[in-house]
Amino acid sequence: MAKQRLTGIRSVHYTPPEGVSGTVEATDVRGLLGRAGPAEFDGTQRLSFDLLVQVSSGTTEHTVDFTRYRLTVGDVLWLHTGQVHQWGDLTTFDGPVLMFSQGAISAATQEALRSTVAPDRNHWAAGALTSSAITRGIDHVADIVQNASLRADLRDIAARHALSAVLVELAALEPSTDLPHAAPPEAFVWFRELLEESYHHTRQVAAYAERLGYSTRTLNRLAQEWAGVTAKELIDERVMLEAKRALVHTDQPVAAIAEQLGFDDPSNFSAYFTHRAGMTPARFRATIPCG
Known part of the structure; x- marks a missing residue:
């Protein structure tokens, strides 16, 4: 069962x-x-x-x-x-x-x-x-x-x-990594903190750059240097994690999840998710066990 x-x-x-x-x-x-x-x-x-x-x-x-x-x-x-x-x-x-x-x-x-x-x-x-x-x-x-x-x-x-x-x-005792072994600059820390506060409102690098007072180029450089991905990829990873959590661990309709994550239309969320996960939200929910 x-x-x-x-x-x-x-x-x-x-x-x-x-x-x-x-x-x-x-x-x-x-x-x-x-x-x-x-x-x-x-x-x-x-x-x-x-x-x-x-x-x-x-x-x-x-x-x-x-x-x-x-x-x-x-x-x-x-x-x-x-x-x-x-x-x-x-x-x-x-x-x-x-x-x-x-x-x-x-x-x-x-x-x-x-x-x-x-x-x-x-x-x-x-x-x-x-x-x-x-x-x-x-x-x-x-x-x-x-x-x-x-x-x-x-x-x-x-x-x-x-x-x-x-x-x-x-x-x-961390595993080996190519990322720097030093404290990240404040700008990157602020970006990560703002991302945690705002990922469900915006997915645009420019919006984060404007809030922080930096250029998109600076955020991309920081993300590449300290996370090994672009700023956009970092944002998308956070959005996708929360989307997967909701799909697997709740019975919320896909449309409700889309709204919570700041998408103005469920079809836009479905396309966004499918592009990054390789399957639709409904398929992901049916494929991944809930525990």
């Missing part, structure tokens, strides 16, 4: 348990299940915070934006804010879990991470973790968060620093 698609992608916001304070929470998979119950992890979700989990026992599968990862002991999964994902069976594995907002990471660390592929990467296999430093680091964060003898404000500062160290170490 085919799975019924959901009527929407459920947004999940972080709500700390009673008595928990600070910007970083440490628990484990069993703790999550005990706190929220299995039903909380059914269906398709979009997190408003980051979540880092390392498998310490058992195996599971986890899907993040159409990529399915099989997780075994030692593997690390980093879910980034805004990504659409689906949990596997949480009863088949356990491991430490860290939850944190973007505000938990200093601006300097965020800038450093943006110069790596880590913000666009979700899975690190155990074999790629050349030492147990990551495991020790995750355990260290948990130890700090759960140390009731530390004053709350000092505990939070220490946890944030320890978490930053873990994330930077993960980023250092």
Whole structure:
């Protein structure tokens, strides 16, 4: 029997348990299940915070934006804010879990991470973790968060620093890339931020250039240098990702999806999608399983 698609992608916001304070929470998979119950992890979700989990026992599968990862002991999964994902069976594995907002990471660390592929990467296999430093680091964060003898404000500062160290170490294990190994210029960061705010309103490079006060040539140069694609391709990738999310994970009519993504006519959206995906939206929805 085919799975019924959901009527929407459920947004999940972080709500700390009673008595928990600070910007970083440490628990484990069993703790999550005990706190929220299995039903909380059914269906398709979009997190408003980051979540880092390392498998310490058992195996599971986890899907993040159409990529399915099989997780075994030692593997690390980093879910980034805004990504659409689906949990596997949480009863088949356990491991430490860290939850944190973007505000938990200093601006300097965020800038450093943006110069790596880590913000666009979700899975690190155990074999790629050349030492147990990551495991020790995750355990260290948990130890700090759960140390009731530390004053709350000092505990939070220490946890944030320890978490930053873990994330930077993960980023250092990134696969080889031809992109620059340095912090991107502010202009490119602003372009990516504006794209995230505006992809559902406009797909024109000139509109982004005008808003940012740069020429289209400058945006194209920045995109080629820091993302390996043109500015238009970067915009289209973001639009297509959201279109695919809606087609696969919801029952919304194609016309409604087109309107949400700023298309004035469903036929224009269909042509745009077909040109880039090699199939119509309806065919994509019928071909790709919902989970």
